[in-house]
Amino acid sequence: MENSDIELNQNSEASPSHEVTIFAEPIFHIGNFQVTNSLITSWLALIVIAVLAIAIRLKIKKIPGKLQNFFEIMLEGALSLCDQVTGDRKISNKVFPLSFSLFMFILVSNWLGLIPGLGALGFTAMEGGHASFIPLFRSATADINTTLALSLSIVIASNIFGIFIVGLWKTFNKYVNILALGSIFKKVRKDPAVLIVAPIQFFVGILEFIGELAKVASLSFRLFGNVFAGEVLLVSMSAIFAYLVPAPFLFLEVFVGLIQALIFSLLATVYFAIAAQDHSAHEEGEHKQAHAH
Numbered sequence: 324m325e326n327s328d329i330e331l332n333q334n335s336e337a338s339p340s341h342e343v344t345i346f347a348e349p350i351f352h353i354g355n356f357q358v359t360n361s362l363i364t365s366w367l368a369l370i371v372i373a374v375l376a377i378a379i380r381l382k383i384k385k386i387p388g389k390l391q392n393f394f395e396i397m398l399e400g401a402l403s404l405c406d407q408v409t410g411d412r413k414i415s416n417k418v419f420p421l422s423f424s425l426f427m428f429i430l431v432s433n434w435l436g437l438i439p440g441l442g443a444l445g446f447t448a449m450e451g452g453h454a455s456f457i458p459l460f461r462s463a464t465a466d467i468n469t470t471l472a473l474s475l476s477i478v479i480a481s482n483i484f485g486i487f488i489v490g491l492w493k494t495f496n497k498y499v500n501i502l503a504l505g506s507i508f509k510k511v512r513k514d515p516a517v518l519i520v521a522p523i524q525f526f527v528g529i530l531e532f533i534g535e536l537a538k539v540a541s542l543s544f545r546l547f548g549n550v551f552a553g554e555v556l557l558v559s560m561s562a563i564f565a566y567l568v569p570a571p572f573l574f575l576e577v578f579v580g581l582i583q584a585l586i587f588s589l590l591a592t593v594y595f596a597i598a599a600q601d602h603s604a605h606e607e608g609e610h611k612q613a614h615a616h
């Protein structure tokens with residue numbers, strides 16, 4: 324009985340397990356700064372994008388080659404799609420560089436996590452008395468910290484963009500509608516209904532602020548959930564079946580990675596376009612039309 328226990332322990336140590344965790348595994352530390360495998364993949368994605376951008380820049384010619392022609396068509400199509408969202412080429416020219424950069428980073432990060440053999444690179448660590456395999460690379464978007472940071476940055480940047488376009492006061496008044504409360508004293512004699520409408524407009528501003536927080540949650544969890552679920556599916560299929568059976572799931576995840584990058588960048592563009600709209604001017608125009616009729 325003791326010999327069999329020893330053999331089992333030796334087998335468990337010889338073949339370390341790889342458990343898919345919802346959190347990114349730490350690889351090393353730089354002082355108090357923890358470097359995880361998802362962060363390493365983020366760096367790798369940035370390097371890939373930088374090398375690709377430099378290679379395209381060095382090969383730019385008046386008569387484009389195949390690579391330059393492909394990216395020119397892709398950029399023109401992406402810019403026209405951005406125009407459909409914003410409805411204004413001036414706003415598109417300001418928002419498009421950030422949206423397209425987001426698209427490229429998320430796309431490369433998603434696809435890096437799907438490269439066969441990349442997840443097999445790692446080391447064995449002892450945790451709780453048993454050996455576990457820790458991969459060096461993990462898709463950056465399969466880490467909730469990455470998607471949360473991206474979403475928070477987009478929401479903050481869109482509001483800063485709105486401040487530059489429509490002004491600080493109008494952006495602030497969208498969330499704390501002081502003008503609506505102030506209009507009670509000016510319009511109550513001519514329009515008693517303002518006693519009901521103005522408080523509603525004020526509380527709508529508070530709902531707008533709550534909606535900004537909801538944007539962070541929806542953006543981050545949507546991207547994280549889809550990418551993380553795809554990686555778990557691939558790991559499960561690879562563990563159960565041979566190499567050929569998980570292949571269809573791999574191609575499916577390539578498509579899902581593309582769609583998720585497109586959705587995230589389009590939603591970011593939508594948020595910037597909404598932030599650039601002057602809601603107070605639109606409300607004043609509707610109010611004047613109502614009085615005219």
